Amino acid sequence: MSKPSNLSRRRVLHVGLAAAAAPLAGCAGLGSGPSIGRVVVVGGGYGGATAARYLRLWGGNVDVTLVERNANFVSCPISNLVLGGHKQMSDITVSYGGLEAAGVKRIQGEVVAIDAHAKEMRLADGRKLPYDRAVISPGIDFMLDQVGGLAAPAAQERILHSWKAGPQTLALRRQLEAMPDGGVYALTIPKVPYRCPPGPYERACMVASYFKQFKPRSKVLVLDANPEIQSKKVLFEKAFADHYKGIVEYRPNNELKSVDAATNTAKLEFDDVRADVLNVVPPQRAADIARSAGLLNMNNRWVGVNWLTMESTAVPGIHVLGDATFSAPLMPKSGHMANQHAKVAAAAIIQLLKGEPVSATPVVINTCYSFVTARDVIHVASVHQYDAAEKTFKTVPGSGGVSAAANQVEGRNALSWAENIWADMLAT
Amino acid sequence: MTHLLRMAAALLLSAGGAALAQDANLGRNLAATCANCHGTNGQVRGDTVKPLAGVSADKIVAAINDFKSGAQPATIMHQIAKGFSDDQIKAVAAYFAAQPARR
Numbered sequence: 001m002s003k004p005s006n007l008s009r010r011r012v013l014h015v016g017l018a019a020a021a022a023p024l025a026g027c028a029g030l031g032s033g034p035s036i037g038r039v040v041v042v043g044g045g046y047g048g049a050t051a052a053r054y055l056r057l058w059g060g061n062v063d064v065t066l067v068e069r070n071a072n073f074v075s076c077p078i079s080n081l082v083l084g085g086h087k088q089m090s091d092i093t094v095s096y097g098g099l100e101a102a103g104v105k106r107i108q109g110e111v112v113a114i115d116a117h118a119k120e121m122r123l124a125d126g127r128k129l130p131y132d133r134a135v136i137s138p139g140i141d142f143m144l145d146q147v148g149g150l151a152a153p154a155a156q157e158r159i160l161h162s163w164k165a166g167p168q169t170l171a172l173r174r175q176l177e178a179m180p181d182g183g184v185y186a187l188t189i190p191k192v193p194y195r196c197p198p199g200p201y202e203r204a205c206m207v208a209s210y211f212k213q214f215k216p217r218s219k220v221l222v223l224d225a226n227p228e229i230q231s232k233k234v235l236f237e238k239a240f241a242d243h244y245k246g247i248v249e250y251r252p253n254n255e256l257k258s259v260d261a262a263t264n265t266a267k268l269e270f271d272d273v274r275a276d277v278l279n280v281v282p283p284q285r286a287a288d289i290a291r292s293a294g295l296l297n298m299n300n301r302w303v304g305v306n307w308l309t310m311e312s313t314a315v316p317g318i319h320v321l322g323d324a325t326f327s328a329p330l331m332p333k334s335g336h337m338a339n340q341h342a343k344v345a346a347a348a349i350i351q352l353l354k355g356e357p358v359s360a361t362p363v364v365i366n367t368c369y370s371f372v373t374a375r376d377v378i379h380v381a382s383v384h385q386y387d388a389a390e391k392t393f394k395t396v397p398g399s400g401g402v403s404a405a406a407n408q409v410e411g412r413n414a415l416s417w418a419e420n421i422w423a424d425m426l427a428t
Numbered sequence: 429m430t431h432l433l434r435m436a437a438a439l440l441l442s443a444g445g446a447a448l449a450q451d452a453n454l455g456r457n458l459a460a461t462c463a464n465c466h467g468t469n470g471q472v473r474g475d476t477v478k479p480l481a482g483v484s485a486d487k488i489v490a491a492i493n494d495f496k497s498g499a500q501p502a503t504i505m506h507q508i509a510k511g512f513s514d515d516q517i518k519a520v521a522a523y524f525a526a527q528p529a530r531r
Contacts, residue, residue, distance in 0.1 A: 036493050057468070058456070336464055343460045347453060359451050363516070365461045365508060383511020399511035403503065410503050414467075418474035421464045423473050 035063040037132040037353035040121055042111050042289060044068030047137030047321030047338035050425040054346035057427075062350065065105045065262045066120070070166065072096065073426060076196065077335050078418050084172055084206030085214075086374045091163060093341060098427035111198060116294040124412065125153075134347050136303075136312075137321040137338065142193050146283045148258025155261035158339060163195060163281050175277045176207060181215040183276035186266055188256040189224040190270070190283040193302075195323045195333045198231035198380065199226075200281060202370040205236070208244040209373055212249065223266060224257035231332075232370060232378050232402050239372035239406060247414035250282045256280060263405045269374070286324035291316065298326035299409040307356055307386060307393055310345035319345045328393040331384060332366055339362035339425055362386045369414035377410040378403040442514035456521030458516055462524075471530035482529035 003254035009178045010288040026363045036059065041052045044066055052066045073094045081087035089384050107129075111124040116132065121129045142161065150159065162172040178187065204222045206298065210219040229236050229250070240248045258267045258408055259280060265281070266273045285291070285301040295303045297314040304313040304326050322338030329339060341364065348358040367381045384393035403410060451457075459470065462480065466472050470480030480488060494500035495509040510522070 054460070058453075064436075098520065339464055340461060347457050347460075358456055359453060360453070361451065363461055363512070364457060365464070365511070367465065367504065367508075379504055381507050383508055385511070396511040399507060401507040407503070412476050413503065416474050417465050419473045420467050420477070424463045424468045425470075 006114065008127055008411045010167060010362065019258050021151045021193040025176050035061050036350075038063040038130060039065070039349060039353075040131040040132045041066045041133060041135040041137065042121070043137040043139060043287075043322075044070070044073060044099075045137060045139055045322065045338065046335035046421070046425060048071060048135060049096075049099060049160055050339045050342035051137065051319075051346050052099055053090070053102060053425055053427045054100045054343055055349065056104055058346055059350040062353065063105075064103070065107060065131075066099060067107045067109055067111050067123070067129070068096070069108065069110045073422075074169070075335070075418065075422065076163075076199075078163040078415075079162075079169045080199065080206040081163070081371060081374070083171050083176065083203060084209045084371075084374065086206070087174070089145055089170055092169075093426060094426050096426065098423075100292060102427040103343070111289055112292075114289070114295070114318070117319060126420060129419065132353065133347060134318045134343075135321065136290060136293065136318055136324070137342070138289045138324050140284040140323050140333075142282040142285040143285055144282055146190075147256055147280065148160070148359075149261065150259050150280065150282060152261060155259055158261050158264065159259055159278050159280050161281055162200075162279060162342045163284075165326060172277075172279060175294075176210060179215070179218065179276045179361070182217040184221055184274075185220045185277040185279065186221040186223060186273055186275035187279045187281070188254075188266055189222065189226065189230075189281055190403070192230055193257065193327060193333060194281065194284050196368075197332050198236070198370045199402070200366060201229055201236040202372070204250075205372045206368075208240075208247045211247055216247075218247070220244070221275065222248065222250045223254040223256065223268060223273065223416075224250065224252050227252050229372070230385075231368075231380075232380050235378040235406060236370075236372070239376075240380075243373055251280065255295055273331075284323075288322075290320065290324050294321060295324075301311075302326035307344070308360065309348035310353070311348075314332045319349060320337045321345060328383060328384065330395045331364075331393060332368065332382075333367055334368050336368060336421065337366045338362065339421060342425075360386075360388065364395075367417065369410060369417060371398050371408045371411070375407040375411040376407075377414045379410055379414075454516075455519040458512075459523040460522045462520065469527045470524040471527065478522040478530060481527035483524060485518070488524055489517055492517050492521070499512040504529040513528070 041048045050242040055062045055064045110124040160172045162168040208220045264278045300303045302322040310319045321341040323333040344362045351358045382396045482497045495505040
């Protein structure tokens with residue numbers, strides 16, 4: 001922010017004609033003029049990046065700092081296509097340069113403590129960041145102690161979750177590539193709630209699509225702690241039967257109790273399964289920073305929020321987004337939903353900083369596409385309106401639903417969704 | 429622009445009620461729920477999904493209502509359109525109509 005004129009020019013270049021829509025003061029205001037407040041955003045995923053972008057887009061001169069530990073954004077949605085060999089890591093990786101050009105100060109680092117009384121965060125390198133309002137979009141961390149043996153170093157090295165896109169996505173792909181034809185890939189799914197309800201079943205399809213083409217004697221074994229497929233059930237069952245008969249085997253009510261890393265064995269209640277590649281998606285809670293900040297007031301696992309502002313019901317001044325929140329009824333933990341949370345929060349924070357009333361009628365949408373083959377896609381969609389009487393979001397009766405059948409039109413729509421939501425959140 | 433303002437004012441004063449009338453950002457906030465697929469401010473990337481920026485409000489309202497009624501078949505929009513009230517659809521449409529098309 002030391003060179004406001006440069007920033008302004010870069011912003012104009014990036015935003016192009018769209019800049020014409022903004023009042024001139026919006027551009028001139030970058031780095032100059034009185035700030036209406038300091039907002040520190042923790043986490044540059046679907047929630048945090050969107051919040052940072054929209055605070056700048058809608059807020060005029062809000063001083064926005066984004067703290068993110070990774071150098072680039074790597075998307076969980078579409079990452080199952082990397083496992084299937086249909087996309088590369090570079091296809092799901094996006095730079096934070098657009099956000100910086102939009103006036104967001106980015107710090108690559110990690111927040112280790114939040115002092116909500118002093119309104120100050122402390123970074124791992126000792127730096128301190130004061131804020132007027134904080135946005136925490138930390139995602140999930142794993143409850144490794146719920147699965148015996150999983151926390152052991154040998155297990156952590158060999159048994160991957162790949163439930164946060166990044167190095168583990170590539171590492172699991174390498175394990176699948178190294179697996180001999182005729183091998184078994186076993187995927188364990190925790191009890192709900194977990195991040196991305198349809199994600200495991202899409203992953204089963206993507207790995208099976210790779211096996212079908214390159215290792216046709218291999219098996220995909222889905223060990224689900226839940227009594228049935230948790231999203232798009234009929235459509236996934238049809239995909240398993242139509243495309244992956246003899247490859248995918250789905251077993252409900254199979255909760256993982258412990259693992260043996262030495263033999264790559266998943267120990268279930270009544271059964272032991274030895275796999276060539278064992279992919280354990282562990283039980284989840286709001287990420288560590290939410291816990292250390294004292295935000296986990298729902299089952300000691302998730303963060304309760306005021307849905308009009310996304311402000312924590314445990315700690316004032318901290319707005320929490322995405323998977324870490326205790327979900328409203330029928331509200332999924334998805335990247336799309338985190339983006340929508342972020343817009344509710346950005347709008348509310350700007351009003352609060354100005355001392356003006358927040359919207360009383362927010363609306364959020366979810367749309368989630370799942371690939372069942374490299375080209376055929378199914379969706380689930382829902383619309384959630386704020387219910388003032390019950391102080392929560394509720395789905396609108398008669399709205400939402402799933403695809404009539406897997407189809408290639410939605411295959412194109414899914415990739416277009418990715419392109420547009422990444423541009424929306426990262427201001428590319 | 430005055431036409432748009434008059435239209436927006438009429439919209440706010442008509443069926444909206446107190447909550448809508450107080451919320452000057454209603455159209456902007458509702459339109460942001462569409463951005464994940466239709467682009468920020470309706471300025472969509474690529475040519476798979478229809479752009480909304482700069483499209484006349486009447487056209488957008490008619491299209492959403494056709495999705496709602498089933499007159500216009502869709503993969504997903506018939507399900508999403510049913511989640512919005514008539515007043516909300518008008519507010520979204522007015523906002524998109526006032527945005528410059530990207531190209």
